[in-house]
């Protein structure tokens with residue numbers, strides 16, 4: 011089908027061509043679980059470029075010291091993949107808390123990033139994992155951005171005209187890594203998060219190394235809580251330190267009141283989730299000591 | 304082309320085993336095409352934004368929200384709606400079990416619920432209660448409290464006996 015309003019290219023070159031000379035407001039259509047909702051709400055897109063058949067967006071493999079995740083990989087596929095679970099447990103956990111199977115079978119990694127919701131769960135995990143997002147366009151070639159450089163505000167990204175997300179590269183977890191994802195609400199989740207926290211850190215020689223804590227749905231973008239990370243870096247994890255980090259995190263987030271929760275409640279959730287995540291890290295350390303591993 | 308209307312595209316879909324040709328506008332959803340062009344109104348238009356699962360159909364066997372799917376995306380694909388779940392004169396085991404268990408009240412959630420259940424049993428003939436809950440978690444029911452629905456899937460998979468046909472289902476609490 012090649013009529014004006016909808017194209018379904020068979021490969022990346024075709025997709026880039028369809029985006030290159032496209033009218034303003036053209037969008038990539040991946041799983042449609044966000045875009046179709048916008049469409050039903052009355053938004054109009056002069057052209058949709060359906061990338062479902064673009065095989066270059068379907069990569070999912072360990073490659074060059076990173077887990078390479080194609081933009082078109084669905085949440086359902088992340089969940090089925092042993093490499094994801096092993097090398098990027100945080101991403102797997104975020105997928106495990108993501109919507110219902112009806113949405114998971116369609117929703118993609120690229121769509122989650124570019125929709126740029128403050129509550130986007132995969133984006134949150136990718137931010138905590140220090141992932142790099144690779145963008146490609148006909149005119150500009152390839153460039154790579156951090157998640158915080160890509161996602162600029164609700165629905166707002168650094169994606170240029172004619173550009174699409176090709177892959178995301180996630181550094182492989184070291185054996186000393188600890189990953190933990192917390193999200194409000196029941197599981198399976200039927201709603202977007204009221205608050206979510208993604209934690210990635212390492213414990214080496216009894217000390218916390220390179221902690222990254224990202225909070226979702228409590229700021230205009232998924233937000234790293236750097237002051238809380240600084241509390242932890244280089245220190246030994248203790249209940250007192252955990253408390254200090256939890257309070258630091260709650261202090262820097264900027265939640266709002268809305269129909270789903272008050273700002274105060276969200277702030278408390280952040281503290282509770284950081285506390286819970288770090289306590290799990292402490293427990294995992296005790297277990298590994300007890301078993302001598 | 305009439306002024307203001309986008310040109311239509313002609314699609315071929317395999318709906319409930321039959322090849323059908325239909326002309327749709329580029330932004331028509333699969334749900335709209337099924338209900339308003341093909342007059343297959345079994346698939347329900349609940350929220351029309353992905354939340355309720357009432358529009359669930361099978362596309363090449365995978366449960367899919369028809370309200371979030373463009374009709375043009377389905378060119379050449381096999382779509383099963385509730386109208387096609389029965390096998391000829393025989394109701395599908397899931398349909399029979401839902402009836403036996405009184406797993407419905409108003410019925411609005413049922414087409415989607417039964418298609419999700421049928422797809423689950425196709426992939427996993429003896430699912431656990433947890434797997435059943437998980438598989439049906441995108442299909443909301445405001446009436447039954449879910450217990451009879453999960454029971455019915457167990458009955459359909461031969462893991463539960465039905466004592467007798469219950470003419471008046473009660474509302475239970477299992478969500």
Ligand SMILES: Cc1cc2nc3c(=O)[nH]c(=O)nc-3n(C[C@H](O)[C@H](O)[C@H](O)COP(=O)(O)OP(=O)(O)OC[C@H]3O[C@@H](n4cnc5c(N)ncnc54)[C@H](O)[C@@H]3O)c2cc1C
Pocket residue numbers: 037038039040041042043044045046047061067081082107108109110113116117118119120121122123124125129130131132169173174175176199200201202203352353354
């Ligand atoms: C009922 C329901 C429950 C949900 N639950 C959750 C949840 O628990 N957690 C969560 O995080 N989200 C949730 N969502 C939101 C949504 O499912 C996710 O954001 C999903 O990852 C979007 O992916 P998609 O492939 O469907 O994107 P689409 O809707 O196809 O696209 C979204 C946006 O990204 C752009 N885009 C897509 N791919 C690319 C690409 N490769 N390059 C450039 N631009 C691209 C599109 O143009 C569009 O602007 C839910 C949605 C629904 C309807």
Ligand code: FES
Pocket residue numbers: 347348349350351352353354355356357358359368369370371
């Ligand atoms: S009508 Fe499609 S999910 Fe509600």
Ligand code: FES
Pocket residue numbers: 406407408409410411412413443444445446447
């Ligand atoms: S029977 Fe009424 S919604 Fe399920």
